[in-house]
Amino acid sequence: MKRAEPIVCLTAYSAPMAKLLDPYADILLVGDSLGMVHYGLASTLGVTVDMMINHGTAVVRGSERAAVIVDLPFGSYQASPEQAFRTCARIMAETGCAGVKLEGGRAMAETIAFLTARGVPVMGHVGLLPQSVNTAGGYGPRGRDEREARRLIDDAKVVAEAGAFSMVIEGTIEPVAREMTAAVSVPTIDIGASPACDGQVLVTEDMLGLFGEYTPTFVKRYAQLGEAVQEAVGAFAEEVRGRRFPGPEHCFAAKKSA
Numbered sequence: 046m047k048r049a050e051p052i053v054c055l056t057a058y059s060a061p062m063a064k065l066l067d068p069y070a071d072i073l074l075v076g077d078s079l080g081m082v083h084y085g086l087a088s089t090l091g092v093t094v095d096m097m098i099n100h101g102t103a104v105v106r107g108s109e110r111a112a113v114i115v116d117l118p119f120g121s122y123q124a125s126p127e128q129a130f131r132t133c134a135r136i137m138a139e140t141g142c143a144g145v146k147l148e149g150g151r152a153m154a155e156t157i158a159f160l161t162a163r164g165v166p167v168m169g170h171v172g173l174l175p176q177s178v179n180t181a182g183g184y185g186p187r188g189r190d191e192r193e194a195r196r197l198i199d200d201a202k203v204v205a206e207a208g209a210f211s212m213v214i215e216g217t218i219e220p221v222a223r224e225m226t227a228a229v230s231v232p233t234i235d236i237g238a239s240p241a242c243d244g245q246v247l248v249t250e251d252m253l254g255l256f257g258e259y260t261p262t263f264v265k266r267y268a269q270l271g272e273a274v275q276e277a278v279g280a281f282a283e284e285v286r287g288r289r290f291p292g293p294e295h296c297f298a299a300k301k302s303a
């Protein structure tokens with residue numbers, strides 16, 4: 046799909062959400078963003094392999110056609126290629142997912158090559174790396190100075206050369222993300238990067254208005270479901286307190302005698 050039809054990618058953490066998204070998405074990403082969005086953590090660093098397996102299994106169950114990709118969480122792959130392979134083998138065997146995603150550029154090239162040579166389809170993730178937030182200095186956009194821009198373009202090239210089938214480019218200034226996309230032969234997926242990327246991903250709860258903590262610049266809200274939920278729950282609470290719910294139509298009648 047490189048330079049052809051744009052790739053549609055959305056995050057999913059549960060079977061019912063996967064079922065709703067599956068007809069429209071090419072890729073369902075079980076992102077470690079679930080740590081913040083689903084579990085209320087302050088960052089993705091507290092996410093575990095068990096969490097990813099539980100949510101990955103649910104998403105695979107809820108989808109039919111989209112490729113389900115599961116994030117490798119922090120600490121489950123950075124120590125060595127062997128550690129990464131053991132984590133991937135568990136995630137792929139237990140969830141039935143199509144592949145995994147991991148964060149990192151040149152530093153992860155050896156691991157990506159090791160995994161792809163052993164049957165693990167790997168999606169890369171370059172630019173802003175949320176798992177490295179404590180060493181990389183926050184969530185601001187990457188590529189603003191010349192040296193960093195050159196490093197990011199190099200990251201994209203080595204990740205592709207190592208065998209990644211695609212890569213997410215996150216939080217990178219537009220001209221640099223554009224150049225990264227042009228520099229690689231595999232599709233790039235944008236989040237806060239460039240419309241020139243070969244596909245787009247958003248965190249589903251962000252685009253549906255279900256996650257109200259903050260709205261990054263790159264998020265477009267396509268619905269306000271958070272407000273709809275509050276309205277519905279408010280109506281339910283009012284009817285329960287006013288003894289208007291349940292009505293007779295919601296109750297089981299006694300069995301009629303013959």
Ligand code: KIV
Pocket residue numbers: 056074075076077078079116213215236246247248
């Ligand atoms: O964890 C995640 O959801 C992601 C996407 C934002 C790309 O990595």
